[in-house]
Amino acid sequence: MLLNLHVKNFAIIDEVDVTFKDNLNILTGETGAGKSIIIGSINVALGGKIAKDIIRKGAEYALVELLFQIEDKHILEILNEMDIPAEDGQIIISRKIMNGKSISKINGQSVTAGVLKDIAGLLIDIHGQHEHQSLLYKEKHLDIIDRFAKSYIGDIKKHLESEYKEYINLRNKLNELKIDEDKRLREISFLEYEINEIKNAGLKIGEDEILAAEYKKLSNAKTIAEGLNNVYDWMSYQITDSAGDHIGRTVKQLSKLMEYDDSLSGLYNQIMDIETLVNDFNRDLSEYTSDMNNHEEDLSVTEQRLDLINHLKSKYGSNITDILKYCEQSEKKLSQYKNYEETMAALTRQLEKQENTIKDLSDKLSFIRKEKAKELSAKIKEALIDLNFLDVHFEMIFKPTGHYSANGFDDAEFLISTNPGEEIKPLSRVASGGELSRIMLAIKSVLADKDEIETLIFDEIDVGVSGRTAQKVSEKLSMIAGSHQVLCITHLPQIAAMADSHYIIEKTSDGITTKTSIRNLKENESIDEIARILGGAIITDTVLQSAKEMKQLAKTTKKY
Known part of the structure; x- marks a missing residue:
């Protein structure tokens, strides 16, 4: 159920x-007050199209927020599977529009337009005006009929x-293999x-990454060698003032000084460890540089392999x-x-x-x-009779499309006759605009018993309706509202x-x-608004009394 609507800077x-x-x-108001804009904002929040001029003049953005309370456990399970948990059964859907772009969020989490529409459908x-x-x-x-x-x-x-998807895959595979x-x-x-x-390349997974690293090393071998030679000079014992030279001198000096102070043995042992590490380092460094001697030949082999x-x-x-x-x-x-005949025969049998399989499922x-x-x-x-179609015939006919699809092979159409003795014909050839709106309401009322959707919105379902028919439409809406929020x-x-709740939309x-x-x-304001709709600019006591009677009659009509 839709609990709350918050709209800012919208039109x-x-x-x-x-x-x-x-x-x-019920939402009422003067013509042009913005009634459809209210419904339009809900549509936009749920992923509908955005008009270019939708942001209010002078504003930087438009915002629509919807708060839903969900009671249906099945819908809550679906939302949970979509990784959109509804805390205490509530979710907030928001859409912020800025300079032609928009950001949609559900419970603060950004979602794609596809996800938003899927959730909105639940x-x-x-039901818009058209x-x-x-x-x-x-x-x-x-x-x-499928709903x-x-x-x-x-x-x-x-x-x-x-199964149809698999059928198409098999058919495409068969067509691809059909050659002379x-x-x-x-x-x-x-x-x-x-x-x-x-196969002759003898590829191994990951070797290209290893070769790329090797190529990088070998192609820079000269730079590496020059740098390592400098490092060797700094660390060896062969050059005066090198690290090795200074460490060697330190070893000799401490060795002599220990003759005078035994406590210096700790420092002597430490410098000996350092000298051992330096010797190991120099040995490893020498081995590495010697391995670089054949770098040009190795580079050529590596380059060829990478190519x-x-x-x-x-x-x-x-x-x-x-x-x-x-x-x-x-x-x-x-x-x-190579086994063409056998392959084609096997695929044909599979197809x-x-x-x-598709035929059996489509038949079912x-x-x-x-x-x-x-x-x-x-x-x-029955619903149409309730809506003042006094002598109506309604049925659905089926014809085969002549081909299979993911939705079977049915081509279905509604037929209707709204007058005595009139031949039953397709809706498109019979119904007027006002009749179509009532037929849609009848369909919605029937589907409402089957639908899990809790909230239904009707934007001017009363097009082309008046008098006794209008009363019938109101009763049908009330009947739907007995099990749904409308x-x-x-x-x-x-x-x-x-x-049950009356809202007025006003423009100032x-x-x-x-x-x-x-x-x-x-209650009294609702009666005044009904009187305004009844009487127009001048509201007399008689009109006001009629409004009160209509309100009272409506209460006795409701069955919830």
């Missing part, structure tokens, strides 16, 4: 902070998606050449592991080309077997869809009267800047 909103409640939250379902138009596209219809039948087909769809005899022989010759070139490895890298992979992997794959391909998926479509159609028809923007008094201006604000109305 004409300076700063808004609003707490939403359970059941039906928490909230937003979403009902999506009912005109058949692709949406199949999505709707309705999710608990029955979820595992089948996952299995089918996995001349080309096959050329491929065999080419693969043999590449395999021999790699060979780098040549292979340019052809087969960025490192030795990749080169050896390429060789292994080439050997498999060579074996397939046929995989196609049968299609059967369940058709069965659940009957149930869904009946429920939608946020609804409306211009209709019948819907506003049904509010000081002549320089314009601000949008939102506040929760008390």
Whole structure:
């Protein structure tokens, strides 16, 4: 459930902070007050598109924060698997927009747009002003039946998606191997050449790094030798004032002085240890420099080996592991080309077997869809009757697409007839704008019983609706709100009267800047707002009394 919305510097909103409640939250206000901007800010926070001028004039950034309270254990488990733990069942989603860029965070942790949309899909379902138009596209219809039948087909769809992926891999592999005899022989010759070139190199994993270090040393051998000769001179006993010379003198001096003071033996032993270390150092240094004598020959060998490895890298992979992997794959391909008939026959059998698996899963998926479509159609028809479609027929038809996909082979479409004696036809050929909004509401009300999503938002679901139909729409929204949190923007008094929590969105201006604000109305203020919607500019006692009666009637209608 959406507990709190905080918006700052967003379009004409300076700063808004609003707490939403359970059941039906109604948002009303004058035309142009910014009602849709409020819903738009929620959309943006959940990963929606950002308009260029979305940051309030004069501000450096825009910010939207949403606080959700999650009760569903399944959703909490999913969030935990995504490494987004919800402390006390709460998560905060924020999006900060700066100069065309944005940063999205969940509980303070930055997330990608993909992760944000995945999580948003678990928490909230937003029905925008134009979403009902999506009912005109058949692709949406199949999505709707799949949502309705999710608990029955979820595992089948996952299995089918996995098997279809394997089917495509096999088909691509088979197509890649389909070549004429001349080309096959050329491929065999080419693969043999590449395999021999790699194998003859006798590559060892990690040797390029060792050779690179060796090359670095040998190519700087002259500099190293000159430097070490200087070090040897400084440490040896052969040059006056060298470290060895001074240590030797120190040994002799202490040896004589011990004749006069036995306590100097400790210092004498220490200098003897130092002399031993210096002798060991000089010996090791001499051996190292003698090994550098053949550096030009070693450099040539190392350079040639590195050139060979780098040549292979340019052809087969960025490192030795990749080169050896390429060789292994080439050997498999060579074996397939050399045993072409057997390989093609085996792959063809595999492909046929995989196609049968996909067919079985698609058949099973299609059967369940058709069965659940009957149930869904009946429920939608019932909901449509509730929404004042008095003589309506509604059904879903299925046709095969003629090919398999990761989603089976079904092409589904909703058909409807809204008038007596009228032939049942596709939605796109029958329904008006107002009818489409009610049909979408009917579908949403049916899906609400199946959905785990706790919060539903309807932005002007009342398009093209009035009179008795408006009352029916308000009752349907109230019914959905019995098991979900619903946020609804409306211009209709019948819907506003049904509010469990009523919010007014207002726009004010000081002549320089314009601000949008939102506040929760008390009972008497809600009645005044309903009266404003009913009566317009002039609110008479009669209008006010009608508003009170509508509010009272709404209370008796609710079933929670």
